[in-house]
Amino acid sequence: MDRLKGWMKQLRAALRPGRVEREMDEELRFHVDQETTRNVALGMAPAEARRAALVSFGAAERFKDELRGAGLRGLLGDAARDLRHAVRTMRRRPTLSAAVIGTLGLGIGVSTAMYSVVYAAVLQPLPYPHGDRLVAVWETYPGWRGRPVLGDFWDRIGLAWPDYEQWRGRQQSFDEVAVFARAQMTASGGEAERLEVGRGSASLWTLLGVTPALGRTFAEVDDGAGAPPVAVVSHALWQGRFGGDAGVIGGTIALDDQPFSIVGVLAPDFRFSGERGAPPDVWIPVGAAGLPLGPDNHHFSGIGRLRAGTRLESAAEESATIFRGDRPANALGAALRPYQEDVVGSARPPLVLLLAGTGVLLLIACVNVAALIASDTARREREVATRLALGASRARLLRQFLAEGLALALAAALAGVATASQGIPLLTALAPPDLPRMREVGVNGGVLAFALAAALVVTLVCTMSAVIVSGSRRPATEGKAPRRVTARGRRAQPVFVAVQMVLLTVLLTAAALLSRSLLGVRAIDPGFSTAHLLTTVVDLPAPRYEARGQLVDYYQRLVERVGAIPGVEAVTGVSTGPFADGSESTSVGYEGLPEEAAKPELQRRVVLPGYFDVTGIRVIEGAVSFDGGGRTVAVSQRMAERLWPGQRAVGRRISLRDQWYDVAAVVGDVRDQALTAAPEGTYYVSLQASRETSPRMRLILRSPLDEAQVASGVRDAMRSLDASIPVEPVERLDALAARSLAAERYRTLLVDVFAGASLVLAAAGIFGVTLRLVLRRRREFGVRLALGARPAGLLASTIGRTAGGAAAGVSVGLLAAWALMPALSPYLHEMPARDPTTFVASAAALVVVSLAAAAIPARRAARVDVAEILRDE
Amino acid sequence: MPIPHSSDVLRGTLDLLILQSLAHEPLHGWSIGQRIQAASRDALQVGQGSLYPALQRLEHRGWIDSEWRTTAENRRARYYRLTASGRRALERQITHWRAYVEAVELVLAVGRP
Numbered sequence: 001m002d003r004l005k006g007w008m009k010q011l012r013a014a015l016r017p018g019r020v021e022r023e024m025d026e027e028l029r030f031h032v033d034q035e036t037t038r039n040v041a042l043g044m045a046p047a048e049a050r051r052a053a054l055v056s057f058g059a060a061e062r063f064k065d066e067l068r069g070a071g072l073r074g075l076l077g078d079a080a081r082d083l084r085h086a087v088r089t090m091r092r093r094p095t096l097s098a099a100v101i102g103t104l105g106l107g108i109g110v111s112t113a114m115y116s117v118v119y120a121a122v123l124q125p126l127p128y129p130h131g132d133r134l135v136a137v138w139e140t141y142p143g144w145r146g147r148p149v150l151g152d153f154w155d156r157i158g159l160a161w162p163d164y165e166q167w168r169g170r171q172q173s174f175d176e177v178a179v180f181a182r183a184q185m186t187a188s189g190g191e192a193e194r195l196e197v198g199r200g201s202a203s204l205w206t207l208l209g210v211t212p213a214l215g216r217t218f219a220e221v222d223d224g225a226g227a228p229p230v231a232v233v234s235h236a237l238w239q240g241r242f243g244g245d246a247g248v249i250g251g252t253i254a255l256d257d258q259p260f261s262i263v264g265v266l267a268p269d270f271r272f273s274g275e276r277g278a279p280p281d282v283w284i285p286v287g288a289a290g291l292p293l294g295p296d297n298h299h300f301s302g303i304g305r306l307r308a309g310t311r312l313e314s315a316a317e318e319s320a321t322i323f324r325g326d327r328p329a330n331a332l333g334a335a336l337r338p339y340q341e342d343v344v345g346s347a348r349p350p351l352v353l354l355l356a357g358t359g360v361l362l363l364i365a366c367v368n369v370a371a372l373i374a375s376d377t378a379r380r381e382r383e384v385a386t387r388l389a390l391g392a393s394r395a396r397l398l399r400q401f402l403a404e405g406l407a408l409a410l411a412a413a414l415a416g417v418a419t420a421s422q423g424i425p426l427l428t429a430l431a432p433p434d435l436p437r438m439r440e441v442g443v444n445g446g447v448l449a450f451a452l453a454a455a456l457v458v459t460l461v462c463t464m465s466a467v468i469v470s471g472s473r474r475p476a477t478e479g480k481a482p483r484r485v486t487a488r489g490r491r492a493q494p495v496f497v498a499v500q501m502v503l504l505t506v507l508l509t510a511a512a513l514l515s516r517s518l519l520g521v522r523a524i525d526p527g528f529s530t531a532h533l534l535t536t537v538v539d540l541p542a543p544r545y546e547a548r549g550q551l552v553d554y555y556q557r558l559v560e561r562v563g564a565i566p567g568v569e570a571v572t573g574v575s576t577g578p579f580a581d582g583s584e585s586t587s588v589g590y591e592g593l594p595e596e597a598a599k600p601e602l603q604r605r606v607v608l609p610g611y612f613d614v615t616g617i618r619v620i621e622g623a624v625s626f627d628g629g630g631r632t633v634a635v636s637q638r639m640a641e642r643l644w645p646g647q648r649a650v651g652r653r654i655s656l657r658d659q660w661y662d663v664a665a666v667v668g669d670v671r672d673q674a675l676t677a678a679p680e681g682t683y684y685v686s687l688q689a690s691r692e693t694s695p696r697m698r699l700i701l702r703s704p705l706d707e708a709q710v711a712s713g714v715r716d717a718m719r720s721l722d723a724s725i726p727v728e729p730v731e732r733l734d735a736l737a738a739r740s741l742a743a744e745r746y747r748t749l750l751v752d753v754f755a756g757a758s759l760v761l762a763a764a765g766i767f768g769v770t771l772r773l774v775l776r777r778r779r780e781f782g783v784r785l786a787l788g789a790r791p792a793g794l795l796a797s798t799i800g801r802t803a804g805g806a807a808a809g810v811s812v813g814l815l816a817a818w819a820l821m822p823a824l825s826p827y828l829h830e831m832p833a834r835d836p837t838t839f840v841a842s843a844a845a846l847v848v849v850s851l852a853a854a855a856i857p858a859r860r861a862a863r864v865d866v867a868e869i870l871r872d873e
Numbered sequence: 874m875p876i877p878h879s880s881d882v883l884r885g886t887l888d889l890l891i892l893q894s895l896a897h898e899p900l901h902g903w904s905i906g907q908r909i910q911a912a913s914r915d916a917l918q919v920g921q922g923s924l925y926p927a928l929q930r931l932e933h934r935g936w937i938d939s940e941w942r943t944t945a946e947n948r949r950a951r952y953y954r955l956t957a958s959g960r961r962a963l964e965r966q967i968t969h970w971r972a973y974v975e976a977v978e979l980v981l982a983v984g985r986p
Contacts, residue, residue, distance in 0.1 A: 002935030002958040010933050023941075027902060027951045031921060034903040 082403030089404055090411075096376055097408065099768060100369050100459070103761055104412035107365025108451040109419020110757060114358040114750070116420070116444040117427050118351045120437050122344050127269070127440075129209040130175075130305055135312065136342035137177070137302030139163065139323055140333040155335045159300045159323075161224070161286065161293035164201065167302070167322050173315035175307055178204035179300035180273060182280065185255040186541050192726040193241070194539065197255065198273055198280030199291065199300075207305055208272055214238075215249040215264030218285055225293050227285040231260035235268040237281040253282065256541045257724075258289045273301075275343040275436040303339060312336050343436050350747050350827060357507060357754045362451060364503050364758045366458045368765035371496045373408075373462035376772075405460040412459070413452045420448065430749065432742035493769050494805030497854075500762040501806050501846055504755075505813020508842045510824060511755035514748040516838060517828045521744060526737070527670035527679065528578065529616035533700055533733040534707050535577060536714060540695040540725060548693050555687060555697060557721055559608060565713035567705040572615070573608035573687075577698030578672035578733065579740040588683065589655035590643050602639055603682040604656075606694040611684065612667060614702050622650040622665035624684075631690060632664035639681030640666050654683065659691050674740055676829050700733065707732055747827060763853040770802060771857035781861050794861045802854035803847070810843045817842075887919065887927050889970060892955060892963040895937060899954040901944070902928060928953060936962050 013020045032053045039049035090097040125131050137159070144154035159167070164179045171177060180200040187193045204210075205217035217232055231253055233242070242248045252259045260282075271279040286300070287293045306315055319334035341348075384397055420443050428438045538558065545551045555573065563571045576584040587599035611617070612624055612634070624634050633654060640649035640663075652663045669679035685692045703710055711730040718727050738745075774781075781794055821833040894900065894908040905928075906919045931937045936959030942952045955963065 002938075002956040004935070005938070005956075006933045006935035023951070026949065028921075028925070030901070030948065030950050031903045033948070038907075 079403070082400050083407060085400060086404040086407035090407060093376070096372060096768075097411075099764065100372050100408050101411045101415055103365050103368045103372070103764070104409070104455045104459070105415025105419055106757060106761065107362045108412065108416025108448075108455055109423055110754070111358040111362040112416065112420035112443065112448045112451050113423035113427055114354060115447040116424055117431070117438075117441055118355050119444045119447070120441040121435055122348050122351050124437065124440065126340055126343075128207075128272075130308075131340070132338075133175075133306040133308070134207075134339035135174075135304050135306055135315065135336050136339045137304055137319060138335045138337075139298065140320075140335050142330050142333060158298040159302045160295050160298045161300065162295045163298075163323055164300060164302065165224075166325070167319060168203070170322050171304075171315075171318060173307060173310045173318050174304035176203055176207040177302065177304035178207045179286065179302050180204055181286070181300045182273060184539070185282075186257075186539070186724070186726050187241070187253060187255055187282075188257060188724045189252075189254040190241070192724050194726040194728065195237070195255070195281040196274075196278050198283040199286045199288070200283050201286055204272075204303070207303065210270060210272075211267065212264040213267045214246065215262070217264055218283075222285040223287070225287040227287045229258060229260045229288050230263045230285060231255070231288075232264040232266060232283045233262055234266050234270070234279065234281050234283075238265045255282065255284070255289075257543060260284060260288065271437075271440075312338075350743075353823065353827075354747070354750055354754075357510065357751055360503050360507050361754050361758050361761075362454060364500060364507075364761055366454060367496070367499050367503070368761050369455075369458050370462050371765055371769050373459065402460060405462070406456075409452070409456045409459040412455050416451060416455070417443070417448065427750075430746060432739075432746050435743075435746075493773055494801050494808075496769055497766055497802050497805030497850055498809035498812070500765060501809025501850065502813040502816060504758055504762050504846055505810050505843060506817050506820060507751075507755045507758050508846060509814075509817040509821060509839060511748075511751045512838045512842050513821060513824055513828055513831065513833065513835060514751050516835070517831050518741070518744050518748045520831060521675050521741060521829045524671065524675050526578070526672065526675060527617060527668050528672070530578075530732075530734040530737055532702055532704055533614070534703055534710055534730050535698055535700050535733050535736065536730045537577075537696065537698050537728045538573075538718070538725065539728075542695060545695055548691075551693060551695060552688055554721065555608060558699075558717065561717035561720065562699065562701065562714055565710060565717065568701050568703045568710060568713070570610060570614050570702040571608075571699060572610040572613075573697040573699045574611055575604070575606035575687075575694035575697060576672075577700065577736075578615075578670070579674070579736040581698060583673055583680075585680075586656065591653045592644065600642065600681070603636075603680045604692070605682060605684045606687050606690070606692050606697075607684050608687055608697065611700075614700055617670060618668035620666045620668060621648075622663075624665045624667070631659065631661045632686075633661040633690075634665040634667050634684040635663050636667055636669050636679065636682040638669050638679055639683060642681050656685070656690075656692060661685065661690065675737070676744075701730075744827070744829075759849060763849055766802065766850055766853040767857060770798065770854045771860070774798060774857050774861045777861070791861075791863070795855075795858050798858035798861050799851060799854050802858075803851060806847050806850040810846055813846075814839060814843055886970070887923060888931060889963070889966045890917070890919070891924075891927060891931065891953075892936065892959055892966065895953055895955045896960075896963060899942075899952040901950040901952050903950075905953065931959070935959075 032050075035053035036046075036050045039052050040046055044052060126134060128134060138155060139157040139159055140155040141157055142154065158181070159179055161179075164177075168177050178201045180198055183197045183199065185195055185197045187195050200218065202218040202220050202223045210217055212232065213235060215232070218230070222228060222230060233248070233253065238244060238248060241253075242251075248262050248265065251262050253262055254260070266283070273279060304315075306312070316334050316336040319336065320332070323334055324332045387397060388394070424441055424443060428441050431438050538555075540551060540554060545554065559571045559573070562568060576582065584604050585601050586604045588602045589599050593599065605611075612619055619634075620637060622634075625632055633656075635643075635649055635654070643649070643654070644652060649663050649666050653660050654663065655661070667684070670682070671677060671679050673680075687694065687697075699714075701710065701714075707730040714730055715727045718725055781789075784794065785791065817839065818834060823833075825833045890909050891905060894905050894912070900908060902921075902924060906921070906924055909917055909919050928937070928939075932939055932953070936956060937953045938956050939951050939953050941949055944950050
């Protein structure tokens with residue numbers, strides 16, 4: 001019963017800490033008063049009596065603590081009080097607290113955002129059952145190795161359908177295997193729309209563990225040639241084109257003029273094969289609607305889930321044996337890669353590099369915070385000394401500083417989470433389109449935890465170091481504490497500057513190298529003009545425009561109608577346009593080619609009249625005479641040099657599909673695939689005048705108007721000719737050029753942001769640390785000035801220290817950069833990774849920034865008012 | 874033989890001394906200290922640093938209770954009072970203490986005339 005009452009008291013005390021505190025004070029005051037009264041009664045003078053009472057009372061602080069520390073209340077009450085104290089301390093030093101919170105917040109936020117993006121793109125496990133055992137399977141033609149163009153693909157050749165059937169029937173290494181392919185088709189009936197189409201074997205759905213949102217996926221009966229025309233639509237297409245109508249099952253969708261009956265709708269989060277870019281809008285069976293499945297149609301990507309415990313190498317060996325059949329051993333092989341790696345591909349290394357940059361930023365933030373908090377150590381040590389003298393226990397003080405560190409870290413964590421959640425959408429929005437899995441990015445819990453932990457450790461270690469350091473010192477030496485701290489701070493400042501400079505030098509050099517490289521790439525002349533040129537793509541569905549005459553006729557009339565749009569000055573077209581359409585190559589025979597030699601692989605461009613005029617590609621020799629109707633071609637300079645080195649090309653002949661063409665002109669080289677790629681040998685033939693054809697053409701318009709003003713005219717022109725042809729957006733050609741550099745720009749932008757943020761952090765850090773140092777040494781400066789020191793001398797001595805630290809740091813940083821920068825080589829265009837100009841410029845910039853950051857507070861040292869200092873004394 | 878000057882109360886016996894001094898009437902903290910000192914003829918001095926934490930400990934254990942009252946000089950002071958379970962605890966502790974002292978005496982008596 002009494003025990004219970006005791007607990008109730010503890011509980012009450014925990015709930016009403018203020019009252020308990022007051023009562024405690026009153027009780028102790030009463031005690032001192034009683035003692036005083038007794039002392040007076042014993043004959044002491046009142047003042048003396050009170051002093052004696054206080055002395056005998058002793059270290060009041062300590063047992064107030066002990067009283068507080070008792071029971072349940074001790075734990076709760078202490079925590080609350082410590083936190084309140086911590087918040088008060090933070091508010092008393094708003095600049096310092098804001099600097100710590102801002103610095104850590106930026107560090108946590110940026111590194112978390114960045115890591116989250118990289119994680120989604122590169123590291124996040126695939127969202128399929130046993131995704132870690134999914135393997136991409138390709139055929140290899142060792143004979144193509146090292147050959148131009150083909151050599152790029154020798155180990156990434158698709159599977160043909162018969163290969164797959166063999167493979168699936170005989171393999172023992174996989175739980176399940178499947179093939180899929182991507183295509184574009186035009187949906188008609190209603191708004192003509194260009195759709196991304198996936199073709200998948202029935203096994204794909206079991207392999208990926210797909211449960212459709214509605215209806216079914218494909219069954220074995222849908223596999224192979226002569227499959228029924230069925231389709232499974234994506235959730236997005238269902239919502240958009242079909243308005244989310246559940247009655248869509250059993251309905252039809254017309255793809256390239258053929259009706260497919262819809263049997264299923266996929267779940268909204270199914271994004272297979274859309275890891276880099278858009279996932280398919282529709283899936284159809286591999287052999288639907290007479291799509292070719294012959295032994296030469298190597299257009300399927302293979303995928304399989306390895307049996308548990310099966311090694312990739314043995315699976316590869318088995319697959320190769322099956323693919324090869326009875327062909328010779330070196331004719332055909334198999335390449336197996338983890339599917340995740342296959343998807344991520346070339347995106348991985350630059351992202352991992354960026355991650356390193358992020359780490360540096362977080363490190364700089366932590367170093368900065370450490371320095372900022374350390375600069376406040378004097379205050380802390382004084383407080384520790386005073387309170388130890390008053391009898392507070394060391395554990396008590398540790399707890400209090402722990403709370404102070406916690407409060408700072410918590411606030412910084414909030415700032416960091418806010419920065420990360422704001423930053424991630426920004427990062428993904430700016431990401432180049434081929435960065436994989438950008439739609440799956442979310443704040444990554446793991447890294448957030450890591451960054452928070454780092455922040456916590458830094459703040460706690462720094463705030464509590466005051467107590468730990470003073471633990472070795474007796475309270476009596478309290479008076480000496482400030483001087484010792486000053487000496488330590490003075491030594492620490494250049495070290496701090498040096499550490500910052502090492503990290504910054506590496507980061508800044510990397511940023512400068514990438515920026516200079518990007519500037520260089522932008523300045524490259526692609527060999528044609530993009531000014532005032534607009535472009536759009538027209539793709540004629542194969543069945544209806546199979547006849548050459550119809551196709552040529554369509555484009556002739558389209559050029560006329562588009563040319564008639566007000567504001568359009570000229571119209572032309574090309575089968576594979578600049579910057580957006582990739583490569584289009586064929587093998588070419590030519591006069592003088594030795595009988596047994598392989599035909600060279602060259603870029604083919606089928607063009608509409610006026611292509612060279614509109615794009616400004618130079619005609620170097622001869623004259624382009626497509627309009628005359630003769631069988632003529634124009635060849636690029638590089639092709640001319642390659643086929644007939646040192647000889648005149650005009651007048652020679654090349655053969656395309658056993659048809660001979662006269663070379664009528666040599667034209668300038670162009671970089672139309674990527675600005676950074678060297679121009680390839682290219683020939684141009686006329687759509688009208690040659691036997692070459694291309695259902696797809698990229699129209700190029702010259703107009704002073706902008707794309708939106710021309711778009712409706714283009715749409716009307718296309719509608720009036722054939723409403724079933726999908727209308728693609730009109731874009732500026734220079735925008736396409738810019739987009740082709742998106743990856744470079746993104747990389748550079750991110751590194752620049754890191755470098756910029758780090759530079760600001762470092763400058764702020766140096767400024768803060770130097771300022772505190774100067775403020776703490778004011779008295780010393782005052783005395784020195786009074787003794788005749790020159791202000792300039794004090795200024796120089798303060799800055800000199802920083803300069804020493806900066807010089808040492810930059811030197812080490814340059815060495816580190818020298819060692820590390822070659823990792824950037826793949827991303828630098830025609831620039832050495834150890835470019836001396838860049839190194840020197842970065843180093844110089846850093847020294848200047850650090851000196852400036854130190855000079856501003858150092859000027860205060862020189863302006864110390866002697867009289868004021870002495871008055872303070 | 875007088876006990877050496879101002880010896881601190883033996884650890885573990887403070888609770889007993891406090892409970893004992895409250896056995897007859899409620900007292901405030903200062904007079905508990907005075908009572909112990911006087912009863913021991915100044916041999917035992919209870920430091921305030923031990924007294925108040927001990928009082929709180931005993932109160933939380935339910936052996937004593939406290940209330941604010943007015944003193945003869947008309948000042949507010951916190952008075953402590955023994956509870957029923959405190960009284961039982963006091964009896965137990967006295968028994969323990971006596972047994973202990975007796976045991977120590979026996980040990981000291983060995984080998985002495």
